[in-house]
Amino acid sequence: ITEDGEVLGTFYRENRTTASFDEISPFLISALVATEDERFFRHSGIDARALARAVYGLGNRGGGSTLTQQLAKMQFNDPARNIVQRIGQKLGEWIIAAQLERLYTKEEIIALYLNQFDFLYQAVGINSAARVYFNKKPIDLRVEEAAVLVSMAKNPSLYNPRRYPERAKQRRDQVFVQMVKNGMMSEAEKDSLQELPIQLEFRPQSHTAGLAPYFREYLRGYMKDWIKTYEKQTGNDIDLYTGGLKIYTTINAEMQQNAEEAVNEHMGNLQRIFNIIKKDRKYGPYYFDTDPAGKVRKILDQAMRRTQRYRGLKKNGASADSIRTVFNTSIPMTVFSWEGDRDTVLSPMDSIMYYKGLYQVGMMSMEPQTGYVKAWVGGNDYQYFKYDHVKQGKRQVGSTFKPFVYASAIIEKNYSPCMQVPNAKICIEKGEYGLMEDWCPSNSDDEYGGTRSLKDALANSMNTVTTFLMKQIGPRPVIKMAREMGITS
Template identity: 50%
Template sequence: MSKTSTSEKKKGFKKYILGFWILFFAGILSVFFIFLLAGWGALGPMPTFEELENPETNLATEVISVDGETLGKYFKENRTPINFEDLPDHLVNALVATEDERFYSHSGIDARGTLRAAIFLGQRGGASTITQQLSKLLFTDPNKSGTFNRIIQKVKEWVIAVRLEEQYAKNEIIAMYLNKMDFLYNAIGIRSASRIYFGKEPSELNIEESATLVAMLKNPSLYNPVKEQFKDNSRQRRNQVFVQMEKNGFITPQVKDSLQELPLVTNFSPEEHDDGIATYFRAYVQEFMKDWIEDNPKPDGSSYSMYRDGLKIYTTVDFKMQTYAETAVERHLQNLQKEFNRQNEDNRTSPFRDIEASEIESILQRGMKNSDRYKRMKQRGIDEDSIRASFNRKREMRLFSWEGPIDTLMTPRDSIRYYKSFLNTGMMSMTPQTGEIKAWVGGVNFKFFKYEHVKQAKRQVGSTFKPFVYATAIDQLHLSPCDEYPNTPYTIPRGRHGVTEDWTPANSGDDYGGNKTLKQALAESINTITARVINKTGPESVINLIDKLGIDTSKIDPVAAIALGTPDISVYEMVSAYSTFANKGVYVKPYAVQRIEDKNGTILYQHQPESRDVLSAESAYVTIKLLEGVTQFGSGRRLRLNSEYAKNTEAYKRAVTGYPYAFDNPIAGKTGTTQNQSDGWFIGMVPNLATGVWVGGEDRSVHFPTIAYGQGATLALPIWGMYMKDVYADESLNVSKEEFEEPDNLSIQINCDEISEEDLEGAEEKTLEFEIDF
């Protein structure tokens, strides 16, 4: 071979070598240039330094009880972030072992894992680090399709991952990643996931629960532990997490083996807006927040969002007391509804009574127009005839029942009538001295009955209004509970106190005769003596008093008949007004929100108490002593069914089986029953807690046929009794059993000798006569 040929071959070989290195370095420079372009934002928007420092994310607003429990959330995404310190070690270990073994040694990109993925084309696992996954969740769009777009997305993830590593500590990245993940069923973030899937806070998770959640990170649907068809997948993937933990030295082989044998156990507790505890209260707080947000913009002028800004709303509601209140409502109304349904079996116009067919039709038409179905169809421009016709076509429905939801076929019109048949309730409990609302039950089931009966609804209050009349007389005229009046028919003539014609109120059961003290008169709800008292004070003075007690008087006319409880008043107003008597005559406005904080803990709102002097301490205390008489020998006597006389009666034995109250501490309270038994009330107080309960149908024509079941002592008082039994059993609540504090220099006589043994027995017998045997 000639020297020329050899030389040419060497030159050709050098060209190939040179070409290879040129291509190699060009490739490196190209990759470098691509990353540089991505960093400059040439391949699409990239997060700024400020965005990296404060990643935008939708954070749920949390409603928190006074004892630190989460009552509920408002959210577009149900995410409540937590700090790394709140994560158990085994959760972090499971995450690192499964998702990113070299997390603590790389700077955002795992070069070794990337090379392995490239060589084996992903067959031996991917190369995406936890930081890359976080960058994808925070700042890139995973919905773009096409190979080129996916490559660009991956490049951007790498760049953002490196920047995140420069900006945050490793532990912060782990917390951010777990706070951002979507675990399905509104479980966005690790805190929501642990609460929804296991009913506990992340710090309370055990190792197998942590492994189950980490297993879901690969595919929350395919490895979901509550989806029946994927439970096996979930358990297998959870066990693989244990393998990874053992491989990385976090657990021993023996522990791994024992953990893999454990069954897959969850405690699924969905967090929907309509589910959980204190649903009506949360709806009230939501309205409070809407008003507050409107009046309180951010420093930059924009508005806070209940659904994205991660606010924390600290409320006055006590989680335990709220639970006891809801339990009492459910226990009593579930039984009461059975009896109500039984008594309606032969009622031709069920559930309505005492009204004509035309009135029933008006009620149904009104219900139709108030329905969401009607409003939606109206907004879509559908004509009236078509809308009405749609209410007469059967369709699949899920209906409320005390035994659980019912799936059935029914016309919307029939469903309106069906829901009218349920008795409902409003209940509120507050601390008289501070105005703190401790429990709020606005109805029987928020998902099916949206109308709220604590503050939104106003109903006739019946005899629960009478203490306002007596308090006015005590404050203005210094009347004593021991003052006597004849229990005889009494007439206020036409033209006096707004009376348009002579007004002679009748006593219940035409019960007349003898003299009665004011204490007896209030305890036995004697109408004639109440009429005598308002004739002395005048209705204007009574209205002036209740206005100071926080009751809206704009629709209450100054007529004598208000003495018997004709005004419509809310449970909220009644409880706050009664609380003034227990607070020595000082009215304190009820409140539910203590403070509002932003996601960083900065206080945005702090409650400022509102109070005013309404009655003298003496007048308030004397009114309390009158109200104590109601529970001593009046319609509230069944709260104390513990005397030897009562124990010898069959009625007592039946009552104790259902409601074993037997309270022996001072209780000031009043029952109330309205015309035709449409509304039943009981408001009861101990020195540091006032609670009011209303029970009735949505329409006044829905009621029991007789007073036996329709009186306040049967409809409402049992809820108060069951609630207070649970409250007193929980000593951590510190609810008082003491006497109401007597003011100094009491000048009005309060100790009367008029309560004889015969009176007690007679009142007790009358009370027990109407006791329900469920």
């Protein structure tokens, strides 16, 4: 949870949050009963008429399982391997169904069924399904949306509205027919609704989607370590995924959103410029004075060996030549781009070259007064790039270290932030502080002359003034200052 109360995400093994009967759309209840168990409110767990019809028609005239039996079936984790096991399971379902009917009301059984059904795309239960497919709460589903989800009850993979929209529409329209048959809808309403296409607002829930995915992955590791310490100290067990923990963070949702949008816009612009620069290069993003072909081939071969595809082929005993053939054969794939996911046809080796030509990014914003992290962008897109440049990347600190130099000079020499310093090139000579050669840094704008105050020079990251201060105090006070402020590297 962010500091401004937004939910960044949820750690889960199964993306399921329960909904009570009162939180489920009446359209959903009607569609489910009409389609799956039209005598649900009149039987006690086993529908003798439906069972007889199923036996007489050998299953071709509809199934015989009630909603309660289907709920009971969900309690069996492993599918039956043969007819004997299935008969045993069926008997078990009848027994469990009868027990469920004694223990729960009809409304509770419907809620239990909908809360346990797997609607694909990590949408287990009606709460998740309504969010994933329509970005709604279950209570807000319209009748045509409810019918789509109910149509999946027969076979979620077969009637997947995202992959098979036409097939799913046919099944949805059949749900309307059943609702008319059971007096839950008029013919006119059915005819009108059947004219509507399926309109999804598909938002799959995953650990890679949503705000701050890199931060959330870092937080997962942090919390696992915290839980180990907590359990050791208290003797109480906590499960990160099922323990009901609420984790409050310093991330600001608005700042995080702005950071991700800014990174995407800025890096997209830089990438377009870079693509123009490397367009006419034979070896893409690489430039070598000697043996460019050999050096690029070595880089790509190393990258190839780090892929899951290569490791899988190698594990299955594929020869080097056959692996090379696979990596040089074009296949359909989806690749990352700064404009969004792009469907294309590339060979795996070409895709490696493509990704090698992409700029990478890392950004973190911290509140200096408290050290609170407000925004964390660890990379281009967590779905494609798991490497976190904020947490894992090792980079030269560059000008971000200058405040330590200025602070040391102010303390050691009692300088004022308003003190004027010449804006002139200054060298630290070879041999001083162990330098192997003279060090004469330039300003980024290559402009000199006049004087600048310390505060102005720091604000503009002027190398000349920083060098002047370093000559006045030497590196030891700066190192001491950095250590006292928590720098350990």
